[in-house]
Amino acid sequence: MAPVDDVLAWGVSLDHLLECKTGQLVFEDFLKTEYSEENLLFWLACENYKKKTSDTEMMVAAKRIFVEFVQVDAPRQINIDCVTREEISENISQPGPNCFNRAQRLIYGLMENDCYPRFLKSEIYQALLEQAERR
Template sequence: MLAPIDDVMTWGESFDHLLECKTGQLMFENFLRTEYSEENLLFWLACEEYKNMSCTTERVGAAKRIYKDFVQVGAPRQINIDCVTREEIQENISQPAPNCFDRAQRLIYRLMENDSYPRFLKSEIYQALMEQAEGR
């Protein structure tokens, strides 16, 4: 997949630039899949979508899905968060507020930014994109 050269260059400048770009998200997800940790990005994206929901009924359904898929112990894509954060979400899941996943989302963001993102920048996936971008 060819990404615009400007996009590829900015991904290396900051983690936010990477996440703001749809192609960047896809490339990062491909990389995370090789490390068996794509659930972090998928959770973060689900939380972003969740925060922008205005319909309460839709938000409650989405919150339960996020909880079932990512948060509860034994979830198919269980994220690595501390038990206090997990319990806090569990207590609020029946009547979820727009910010009910904020703490967990911040933890996962920091984990990706400090751990996965530096490895992504050194990965063959990113290096190949940089070569393509520079070779144009």
């Protein structure tokens, strides 16, 4: 059960929601109902990627993100423009720390303007809000 403050904070901004582990899980459950959880999973993978320090770790993580989310026909292909996709394809052999920044910003914008407002109106969130307010 999520603390009242957390549940209320999730309604303030997408950032508040994503900063909270429970919030991420609840948001992912919601996105699964819309078949768009790849957006969140990609965003989280990018956040994790930015924490990599060794070149080898970065290389392995970048390839995994590319194969899972970015390449055409990826199992969880994200919805990004072909210029961004092409840019990542060109840089994937030498991925830098900012390799996915542009794509991550696009996906964040998509979640913020599209999925997040629907999440706030969803039964999942409304039920949690109701429970939180009753306590």
